[in-house]
Amino acid sequence: MSSMIQNLPRFWLLAGTTLLAVLLQVYLLVVSRRRLAVQDKARQRATQGDWSSLAGVPIPSWGLAVAGALAPLCVAAVAVTALQTSRGKIWQAVTAPGEPADKAQLLSEGMAGDLNGLMVGLTAFSVVLALAAVAVGLAATARLRARGLARASALSATEPEIAAAWARHPGPAPGLLIGSLSAFVIAGVGPMIGAASLSGSHRIKTMADLVGTEPSHKGAVLAQLLTDVTQRLEAGLWQARLGALVAAAIAAGLAIALSPARARARELGKPAELPGRGALALAAGMALLAAALFMVAQPLQRENQTPWPPFSSGTDRLQLKLDTPALTGTDELERAPVLIALAGGGLSLNGRGIQRQDLEDTLWVLRNNFRVLHRDQLFDRRLVFLCEKTTPAEHLVPALASVAHAGYTRPLLTFLRQEETVRPLFGTRVHTVATATLFSVVNSSDEAEDGTAGVDAREFADCAALAARIVQLRGEGRDVTVIVGRP
Amino acid sequence: VLRSLLLVAAGAMLTLSVSHLLHHYVRLSESYGRLVLF
Numbered sequence: 001m002s003s004m005i006q007n008l009p010r011f012w013l014l015a016g017t018t019l020l021a022v023l024l025q026v027y028l029l030v031v032s033r034r035r036l037a038v039q040d041k042a043r044q045r046a047t048q049g050d051w052s053s054l055a056g057v058p059i060p061s062w063g064l065a066v067a068g069a070l071a072p073l074c075v076a077a078v079a080v081t082a083l084q085t086s087r088g089k090i091w092q093a094v095t096a097p098g099e100p101a102d103k104a105q106l107l108s109e110g111m112a113g114d115l116n117g118l119m120v121g122l123t124a125f126s127v128v129l130a131l132a133a134v135a136v137g138l139a140a141t142a143r144l145r146a147r148g149l150a151r152a153s154a155l156s157a158t159e160p161e162i163a164a165a166w167a168r169h170p171g172p173a174p175g176l177l178i179g180s181l182s183a184f185v186i187a188g189v190g191p192m193i194g195a196a197s198l199s200g201s202h203r204i205k206t207m208a209d210l211v212g213t214e215p216s217h218k219g220a221v222l223a224q225l226l227t228d229v230t231q232r233l234e235a236g237l238w239q240a241r242l243g244a245l246v247a248a249a250i251a252a253g254l255a256i257a258l259s260p261a262r263a264r265a266r267e268l269g270k271p272a273e274l275p276g277r278g279a280l281a282l283a284a285g286m287a288l289l290a291a292a293l294f295m296v297a298q299p300l301q302r303e304n305q306t307p308w309p310p311f312s313s314g315t316d317r318l319q320l321k322l323d324t325p326a327l328t329g330t331d332e333l334e335r336a337p338v339l340i341a342l343a344g345g346g347l348s349l350n351g352r353g354i355q356r357q358d359l360e361d362t363l364w365v366l367r368n369n370f371r372v373l374h375r376d377q378l379f380d381r382r383l384v385f386l387c388e389k390t391t392p393a394e395h396l397v398p399a400l401a402s403v404a405h406a407g408y409t410r411p412l413l414t415f416l417r418q419e420e421t422v423r424p425l426f427g428t429r430v431h432t433v434a435t436a437t438l439f440s441v442v443n444s445s446d447e448a449e450d451g452t453a454g455v456d457a458r459e460f461a462d463c464a465a466l467a468a469r470i471v472q473l474r475g476e477g478r479d480v481t482v483i484v485g486r487p
Numbered sequence: 488v489l490r491s492l493l494l495v496a497a498g499a500m501l502t503l504s505v506s507h508l509l510h511h512y513v514r515l516s517e518s519y520g521r522l523v524l525f
Contacts (some may be wrong), residue, residue, distance in 0.1 A: 080512070090519045107523060114516055180498070188502035189509070196513040203516075219524055226520045233514050240506035248499035255491030279490040286497035293504035300511035308521045421525065425518065431525050 007112040008120060009085040010078065017078045018124040021071035025131035028068045032138035035060055036174065039145055046152065046167045054153035054167070059146040065139035072129040079121025086113025091426075115207070119200045126193045133185040137178035145171035148260065165267045169260040176258040180251035187243035187250070195236020199229040216335050223311035230304075303425035312433050320432065324415045325389040325467040329437035330474060333412060336382035337366050339403065341463065343388040345395040356398055360487060363406035383408040384436070386416070387463035396466065397457045401487040404441040412436035413470055439470050439480040448481040456483045 005011045038057065045053035089110030093103045148170025155163035206225045213221055256262070322340065339359075340348040347354050349362060363383075370379055383403055387396055403411060414436045422428050440452065448454050453473045460466040466482070473480045 087515075087519050090523065094522050110519075111523075114519060118513060118516065180495070184498050184502045188499070189506050192506035192509050196509065199513070222520065223524055226517045226524075230514060230517050233510055237506060237510040240510070241503060244499050244502040244506070247502060248495050251495045251498060252492055255495060259491060261490070279494060283493040283497040286494070286501045290497070290500040290504035293501075293508045297504075297508040297511045300508075300515055303518050304511055304514045308518075308525060311524055423518070425515075426522060429522070429525055 004116050004120070007109065008082060008116040009113055010082040011120070014075070014078045014082055014120065014124060018075050018128060021075050021128040022131060024071050025068055025128065025135040028064055028135040028139050029131075031064070032060075032135070032142045035142040036138070036145065039142070039149060039170070043149060043167055043170065046149070046156075047164065051153060051156035051163070054149050054156070057146055057149050057153075059150055060139070060143045062143060065136050065143060068132050068136040068139060072125055072132050075124050075128045076121070079117060079125060083114060083117040083121065086110045086117055089113065111207075115200060115203055118196065119204075122193055122197050122200070126190075129185055129189065130182075133181040134178050137181045138174055141172055141174045141177050147171065162268060165264040168267070169263040171260050173258050173260075176254050179254050180247075183247035183250040184244070187247040188240060189243075191239035191243050192236050195232050195239070199232040199236075202232065203229060219311060299425060303423060306424055309419055309421055312435075320386070320416060320434075322386055322416055323388050323390075324386055324417075325464040326417070327415045327435075327437075327467055327471045328417070329413065329415055329435035329471065331412060331436045331438040333384065333414060333434050333436045334380075334382050336380070336384050336412065337363070337408075338384040338386070339399070339411075341385075341387040341391045341396050341399050343390040343392075343395075347399055356402065359399065360402040360406045363403065363408060367407055379407065381408055381410040383411040384414050385411040386414045387467070389462065389464035389467075391463040393458060393460055393462060393466070396463055397484050398487060400441050400457060400482065400484040401443060404443050404484055405487050409441055410438065411441055412438055413467055415467070437467075437471050437474050437480075439474070439482055441482045441484055443484060443486050445483050448483065449479070452479040452481040454481050454483060458483075458485060 008014075035058075042053040042057045087110065089106045091110075093106035093110060096103075098106075148166055152163045152166035152170060155166060203225060206221065210218055210221060320340075323343075338348075338350055342348070347356055347359060349359065354362060367379060385400075385403070400411075403409075414434055416432050416434050418430055419433045420428060420430045440449065442448050445454060445456075455466070455469055455473070457466055460469065470480050470482065
């Protein structure tokens with residue numbers, strides 16, 4: 001709980017707003033029940049002929065009911081500001097320059113805050129919304145019935161028959177408004193809240209399981225989780241749409257069955273009166289609010305409906321900017337030491353510059369380390385190898401010869417390319433995708449495995465030419481052995 | 488009844504808009520997640 005509070009910005013503001021909103025709904029419930037009880041007593045006395053009893057019935061203002069209706073919106077607004085703070089941290093982590101450790105911290109805080117904010121915000125919103133459906137329904141009932149009784153009182157001297165009808169049916173029964181509002185909340189909004197909560201629980205569970213996942217698989221698990229969450233939310237939205245129609249049918253049924261205007265008209269043998277201006281204004285206001293909410297959702301909808309490039313396990317794993325040959329490998333990038341051969345002849349192993357004469361010994365050290373760290377595994381002979389496209393053979397071949405001599409005979413020739421996506425909400429985003437081609441490297445042709453396509457690296461001018469040949473052969477489905485000579 | 492049906496229709500629209508907005512706001516978490524993966 002304490003970590004959740006820590007990870008959720010503006011937790012106390014959200015908690016305070018929710019508490020106030022709940023207290024307001026409870027107050028509204030108590031006050032409205034009391035008002036309805038007073039009205040009922042006066043109404044009974046009026047139907048027995050004591051019309052003066054109606055004169056003392058106060059007409060409650062709309063103020064409290066409107067405040068009650070706005071309370072869920074206030075809770076939602078505070079939850080949104082909390083969520084936006086967390087999402088801002090995610091945005092900062094992926095866009096602003098900074099130390100990787102600081103960025104990781106921001107990312108972790110942002111993601112935890114987004115998830116916690118969603119769960120806490122949804123719970124707070126649904127509790128206040130459910131209470132508001134009852135409290136506002138009761139408050140509106142009290143107001144409408146008080147107005148009906150005032151009408152009965154006004155008519156009692158001149159038209160006692162009509163006044164009696166108004167006294168018997170002064171306004172909607174509590175069940176009409178509470179039932180209708182609850183139907184809209186439960187059937188219309190409930191499925192969406194349910195789907196969002198379930199998807200949040202699914203996210204929490206998957207994120208917890210992610211701790212024990214192999215680091216190289218985490219991205220794929222996360223990508224699958226995001227797809228699952230979207231599908232669940234889509235299903236929830238369709239259920240909510242269907243639910244809104246069911247709720248409308250229930251509310252219409254209740255309105256027809258329990259309409260006080262129809263009851264009065266039946267009693268008096270006259271047609272029911274036309275809707276007042278207040279009802280028309282309320283309906284128009286609700287329609288306008290709905291249109292405004294649809295408009296607010298529009299940019300979010302555009303962002304959500306713009307597809308992302310498919311997840312690539314090589315995405316940004318290497319965090320490199322290098323002008324590699326413009327080719328795409330078809331093999332999976334794996335975790336292994338990373339060797340880069342630069343056009344000027346420089347070499348870099350695992351991010352550090354290295355002299356060529358030291359390369360083989362250092363690779364032997366890494367190979368021994370692998371054996372110590374993975375006692376139960378065979379040495380996989382993998383090396384992630386990158387070269388700039390203009391790296392000449394005179395630099396490339398000796399480096400590969402050291403690689404082969406140190407036993408890293410199954411390297412992954414790796415290519416980087418910039419991928420760009422234009423997002424409606426986030427603008428243009430660019431990232432580096434790494435793809436790899438697996439090949440064998442040997443010092444002499446007699447070491448090449450039978451049936452593989454032999455390629456002599458010394459016959460190619462540069463990295464681009466050699467890489468093109470390897471990719472071409474791999475594309476034809478052949479295993480490739482590159483012969484590089486002795487170091 | 489006409490008044491009630493008018494309000495019911497407006498209520499249905501309002502409900503649809505609330506769940507629509509809620510859906511897209513919650514779903515935006517996916518975009519933030521993809522932002523991290525991209």
